[in-house]
Amino acid sequence: SGDGDDGEQTLTVLAAASLTETFTELAATFEDEHPGVEVELVFGSSTTLAEQAADGAPGRVLATADEVSMGVADDAGVLATAPEPFVGNTLTVVTPPDNPAGITSLDDLDAPGVDYVVCASTAPCGAAAEELLDSAGIEAPPASEEVDVKAVLARVVQGEADAGLVYRTDAVAAGDDVAEVAIPDADDVTTTYVVAPLSGAAGASADLAAEFVALVRSEEARAVFTRAGFGEVASP
Amino acid sequence: MTGPRLGRAPAVLLVPAVVGVALLVVPLVTLVVATPWRTLPEHLGSQVVREALVITALSSLLTVVACVLLGTPLAWLLARVDFRGRRVVRALVLVPLVLPPVVAGVALVTALGRSGLIGQHLPFTLPYTTSGVVVAHTFVSLPFYVLAVEGALRTHGASYDVVAATLGADRWTAFRRVTLPLALPGVLAGSALAWARSLGEFGATITFAGNYPGTTQTMPSLIYVALNSDPTVARTLSLILLALSVGVLVLLRERWAVGR
Amino acid sequence: MTGPRLGRAPAVLLVPAVVGVALLVVPLVTLVVATPWRTLPEHLGSQVVREALVITALSSLLTVVACVLLGTPLAWLLARVDFRGRRVVRALVLVPLVLPPVVAGVALVTALGRSGLIGQHLPFTLPYTTSGVVVAHTFVSLPFYVLAVEGALRTHGASYDVVAATLGADRWTAFRRVTLPLALPGVLAGSALAWARSLGEFGATITFAGNYPGTTQTMPSLIYVALNSDPTVARTLSLILLALSVGVLVLLRERWAVGR
Amino acid sequence: MRVEVDLRGRVCADVSAAAGEVLVVIGPNGAGKSTLLRAIAGLEPGRVRVGDDDWTDREVPRRRVGYVFQDQSLFPHLSALDNVAFGPRARGRSRREADAAARGWLERFGIPDLAGRKPRELSGGQAQRVAIARALATDPDVLLLDEPFTGLDVSAQMALRNELGEHLRDFAGVTLLVTHDAIDAATLADRVLVLDEGRVAQVGHPAEVAAEPRTPHVARLVGLNLVPGGDELIAFPPDAVTVSLTEPEGSSRLRWRGPVATLAPHGDAVRLLVHAAPDLLADLTPAAAAELGLVPGREVWLSAKATAVSRYGARG
Amino acid sequence: MRVEVDLRGRVCADVSAAAGEVLVVIGPNGAGKSTLLRAIAGLEPGRVRVGDDDWTDREVPRRRVGYVFQDQSLFPHLSALDNVAFGPRARGRSRREADAAARGWLERFGIPDLAGRKPRELSGGQAQRVAIARALATDPDVLLLDEPFTGLDVSAQMALRNELGEHLRDFAGVTLLVTHDAIDAATLADRVLVLDEGRVAQVGHPAEVAAEPRTPHVARLVGLNLVPGGDELIAFPPDAVTVSLTEPEGSSRLRWRGPVATLAPHGDAVRLLVHAAPDLLADLTPAAAAELGLVPGREVWLSAKATAVSRYGARG
Numbered sequence A: 001s002g003d004g005d006d007g008e009q010t011l012t013v014l015a016a017a018s019l020t021e022t023f024t025e026l027a028a029t030f031e032d033e034h035p036g037v038e039v040e041l042v043f044g045s046s047t048t049l050a051e052q053a054a055d056g057a058p059g060r061v062l063a064t065a066d067e068v069s070m071g072v073a074d075d076a077g078v079l080a081t082a083p084e085p086f087v088g089n090t091l092t093v094v095t096p097p098d099n100p101a102g103i104t105s106l107d108d109l110d111a112p113g114v115d116y117v118v119c120a121s122t123a124p125c126g127a128a129a130e131e132l133l134d135s136a137g138i139e140a141p142p143a144s145e146e147v148d149v150k151a152v153l154a155r156v157v158q159g160e161a162d163a164g165l166v167y168r169t170d171a172v173a174a175g176d177d178v179a180e181v182a183i184p185d186a187d188d189v190t191t192t193y194v195v196a197p198l199s200g201a202a203g204a205s206a207d208l209a210a211e212f213v214a215l216v217r218s219e220e221a222r223a224v225f226t227r228a229g230f231g232e233v234a235s236p
Numbered sequence B, C: 001m002t003g004p005r006l007g008r009a010p011a012v013l014l015v016p017a018v019v020g021v022a023l024l025v026v027p028l029v030t031l032v033v034a035t036p037w038r039t040l041p042e043h044l045g046s047q048v049v050r051e052a053l054v055i056t057a058l059s060s061l062l063t064v065v066a067c068v069l070l071g072t073p074l075a076w077l078l079a080r081v082d083f084r085g086r087r088v089v090r091a092l093v094l095v096p097l098v099l100p101p102v103v104a105g106v107a108l109v110t111a112l113g114r115s116g117l118i119g120q121h122l123p124f125t126l127p128y129t130t131s132g133v134v135v136a137h138t139f140v141s142l143p144f145y146v147l148a149v150e151g152a153l154r155t156h157g158a159s160y161d162v163v164a165a166t167l168g169a170d171r172w173t174a175f176r177r178v179t180l181p182l183a184l185p186g187v188l189a190g191s192a193l194a195w196a197r198s199l200g201e202f203g204a205t206i207t208f209a210g211n212y213p214g215t216t217q218t219m220p221s222l223i224y225v226a227l228n229s230d231p232t233v234a235r236t237l238s239l240i241l242l243a244l245s246v247g248v249l250v251l252l253r254e255r256w257a258v259g260r
Numbered sequence D, E: 001m002r003v004e005v006d007l008r009g010r011v012c013a014d015v016s017a018a019a020g021e022v023l024v025v026i027g028p029n030g031a032g033k034s035t036l037l038r039a040i041a042g043l044e045p046g047r048v049r050v051g052d053d054d055w056t057d058r059e060v061p062r063r064r065v066g067y068v069f070q071d072q073s074l075f076p077h078l079s080a081l082d083n084v085a086f087g088p089r090a091r092g093r094s095r096r097e098a099d100a101a102a103r104g105w106l107e108r109f110g111i112p113d114l115a116g117r118k119p120r121e122l123s124g125g126q127a128q129r130v131a132i133a134r135a136l137a138t139d140p141d142v143l144l145l146d147e148p149f150t151g152l153d154v155s156a157q158m159a160l161r162n163e164l165g166e167h168l169r170d171f172a173g174v175t176l177l178v179t180h181d182a183i184d185a186a187t188l189a190d191r192v193l194v195l196d197e198g199r200v201a202q203v204g205h206p207a208e209v210a211a212e213p214r215t216p217h218v219a220r221l222v223g224l225n226l227v228p229g230g231d232e233l234i235a236f237p238p239d240a241v242t243v244s245l246t247e248p249e250g251s252s253r254l255r256w257r258g259p260v261a262t263l264a265p266h267g268d269a270v271r272l273l274v275h276a277a278p279d280l281l282a283d284l285t286p287a288a289a290a291e292l293g294l295v296p297g298r299e300v301w302l303s304a305k306a307t308a309v310s311r312y313g314a315r316g
């Protein structure tokens, strides 16, 4: 990280793990548009990254998968400008490709003998899942409350669970490894990804950070996000 | 009685020892200092925490039992029996040490999961059950145990095994009555390692056995999940885990120290 | 020359040993089978992977060095010197074993982080640097090392230390020329433990040192990130890590076996 | 029993013994005595036949030996009683039987009150008794006793030699007993086996070996001087040696010259060690020693009385 | 030097020795000999003064002792040479000096070619020589030799006794040598210290102790019979005992009755052990033994020739 003397510059971006593919693509775009600039991507859990940013970790941009985490960094006063939402994500039900339990709707999760998994309620995806299951009146408890959405997806891909509640982006990324069962009311429950430049950057680097944030919120980026299954930012 | 006075511990040993202790203890102290203790009774009272504690205690205990039962013979085999391919077996046994826990969980799923290569033929399912937790913990802890005990067995050497053999003891008798008692400090050290490793394990557990309160949610899993939402709660829970385990260790080691 | 023939290894030892090996090896085999190897050369060629491998190798090596330098005296102190509070120190030393790695990272941040209780007074910063990775690894691995070596030291007993003392050796000389050489198998076992633990570590590392490619991103951290995007890549990377470490272990253990 | 051992640089020997026989093995340090015993127990490679059984490929625990190791090798974690009871228990006796047998042995060796002690809480001689008890308690086919009376006080040596002698009278198996003490050979041996530099130098009845020693070591052990004389060996006792300060008269070839190495009291006499070629012992009265003014370093002439000398072939 | 040791059940003694003195410690197994030596080395608690220095609170490495342990305790991971060189190096000599000194000692003890061997590759007697060399090489203030000649063959015993005797002549410090062998006491001792059940039973010049033994153990060691006679002790040699099958005539109170325990050749005579109260030794000619039809178990009468008996106070 930091500025090179010979015009080589590095822009360090701290991003939620679920942004791995999209941000990698955007970083390439950004490097093309800014010759001599290298984007270094640091992925991790939103909470960890936000805490590290608050602790003064090297980095110019922070993108988290929820607003709560970003709040940690905001409270620490390390954000250069107010965080801005850039994409949203909605839940969907996925099953193994052969759908052994014959899941066709959210209600089928309540059937006896169905092992379904969700995120732990403390994770953003878990909170959303809980809300969704409550509103659908599902009583049967999940077989497991996974720590994050990737773990839920992995269960389904491996055939360890008959169904799982994941983000649409994960369903899209998994491709043929899972079958998706659409949920009509899913759009009611979304999570919002937010991004902000970090303070402590001076001069050209600060400009670059702002430009990267702009790129993330641009129409160009929207196409990348949509392809990956991200949705619109929910209007409050 | 104190032993013979062999001289003062020299600075060249004391200083690094103290640095080592400091490195290990200081972060713990700061963690304790930086954590709000007021909420502790409230956490201890919560059902989720109590269930997680029970599962943690149970599974770590069973893990130690499994390690002792499986690992002691294995360590003996590696330390005492000459067989072809011993070197390779020894290296393979250590591999789970190197595996990041989550990958270890993935490996367990591919083998013993519901649709795993072996798991699909099993008459019972391991994932989502407390047995699965024990299997995951054993997979992760066994190499630690084996390595520590093998080191102790090698330190002692086989000379008393030979004496036992001249007295007519077959290998099992010699193992039971000579090898094992003589390597006891190593076995205890290995058990402590396995137990502690099991207490702190969550990566493989969550990936293989899942995370459901009351069946598979251990303290570390609970802590990890809590970290995602409220780091302070996570720290407080960690301290509960720590306090309990330190208590157990102090009690146990007291016993051992007397034993020797 | 082979040693005396002490008899066949009995089933009561062989069976659990084989079960133990199977438990450890089968998941690895299924993991290897279930992983696409075609993409391996491509991964090995990528700069990110190469950087991560270098950092992993470097930090695990430095961790072993740190463990040997700090942990050996500490183990000696715990096994050989009677001092007040030894029991408590011993228990405290083991605590990081019990700490879930992420919490260990949190503890390190509270102590040595930029705004940590001690870190804020340090003239250098540890987090987000390769040194920070080594500190995190050492924090996590040291207890394993200490416990294994202490077990070996206790197994051997202090009788030769006493003999050395009658020959005029102060404790440092006795340690260097008698205690340590006699406990060598334990030291090697402990080193292997520490090394392996360091190789697989990522929870504390990511939390304390971050996950910066080229400075703090180790293979396990990279694998963790890859798990989030493409689990298959993560497995392939794990297998690279495994293959390399098994190779090193086979080579090293060959040496030891000859040594004794 | 027949043992063939061939370990370069340690021992290369072919030894036979009949059932019930006590073979006392003597020889200088490093002659290979312990190695021979170890080979019989299966701790070193070697061809071993016992009675009708071929032990060569038999595993150690299935060779029924009772072994007193030269370094005792008591199990440090077991009490004296448990050490002795270990063999019987390993060979299938019940705990009670084994304990009773072990207690009996400890009593026989005068240490019943030490039954509960760990080896490190025993004195050297007490531990040695436990080691002998442990070997005898196993009810073996072959007894291997490597310097069993080492470290015992005189009374205990005498008592244990008697105990052992009694035990061996009824013992149907073969016994090999290594010793550096001529009394053991004289009192316990049916035959004496002399090892020298790893090879069998002499085998024979104790009296034979004592009368016609073939190695300097045995000669010294039985207190004889031994000098080579062409194809023959010449042996004579120290009291058959005349010491003088000038060359003795006569043409006898049995005379030597050299400095006095040491003088030491020996019974009523003074025993001289003289560095001739080879070293020779001479006994003389204290009065004679004083008269000759003998001190270490003094050159003297020695001659042997021809009548006290025995000559015999160098090879049996 | 002065040592006060008080360890219940092991040894309770107060021992003094002058600089340059060789104190030979004898006593039955378990008398506390090794414990006394260990206390001087600082391995057991005890008050120790050496010359003007108080060693009581001095740490073990700072007590300049040379210790031959009863069980050798050679470092298993070091070669013979390194074992011997350990002391000099630990006391600050350079590696070259220490190695040269060690090599010198190994040569003196006849095992220069074994310098590179590990202890487990040495025979028992070879290891014992290394152990003695290791103790002497340290240039100590106090030499503690616990049965140093154990396991050595006769020639080596003789040679090492000479070597040691020579070394001790020039040695300014105190030497304590534990032994079960009367020859050691006779040839090396300035004074003999007799321990019995943890207490000092007798201290004196070797000849004194041999002439007027105060414990059965010493009597047996020097080959005398010892019987209590009220306030007195009565000692007489075995050849002063007359053996008969019927009660001897006369009114002498020096007669006893008991079964023959053992008969063994002893020099030209036959030595009898008779279980009287106490056990007594008697020497008689083989002819006499045959004539009396002596076999173990046979009841006999013993009487001592009054002229050969010496009487002395039970307390020095």
Ligand SMILES: Nc1ncnc2c1ncn2[C@@H]1O[C@H](COP(=O)(O)OP(=O)(O)OP(=O)(O)O)[C@@H](O)[C@H]1O
Pocket (backbone or CB within 6 Å): D009, D010, D011, D027, D028, D029, D030, D031, D032, D033, D034, D035, D036, D070, E120, E121, E122, E123, E124, E125, E126, E151, E153
């Ligand atoms: N492991 C070994 N490797 C090489 N040489 C050995 C080994 N063990 C013993 N030796 C050598 O073999 C020879 C015979 O040893 P052994 O122990 O049989 O002698 P010994 O007759 O019992 O002597 P001692 O009377 O001293 O006990 C010795 O020269 C010894 O140094």
Ligand SMILES: Nc1ncnc2c1ncn2[C@@H]1O[C@H](COP(=O)(O)OP(=O)(O)OP(=O)(O)O)[C@@H](O)[C@H]1O
Pocket (backbone or CB within 6 Å): D120, D121, D122, D123, D124, D125, D126, D151, D153, E009, E010, E011, E027, E028, E029, E030, E031, E032, E033, E034, E035, E036, E070
């Ligand atoms: N660690 C111990 N704990 C208790 N008693 C012990 C311990 N060590 C030795 N003893 C006892 O103390 C007594 C003296 O032992 P010590 O070793 O000094 O005897 P010793 O005179 O050297 O005998 P030996 O001639 O057999 O070597 C013995 O009765 C022994 O059993």
Ligand SMILES: [Mg+2]
Pocket (backbone or CB within 6 Å): D033, D034, D035, D070, D146, E123, E124, E125
């Ligand atoms: Mg021997």
Ligand SMILES: [Mg+2]
Pocket (backbone or CB within 6 Å): D123, D124, D125, E033, E034, E035, E070, E146
């Ligand atoms: Mg002793």
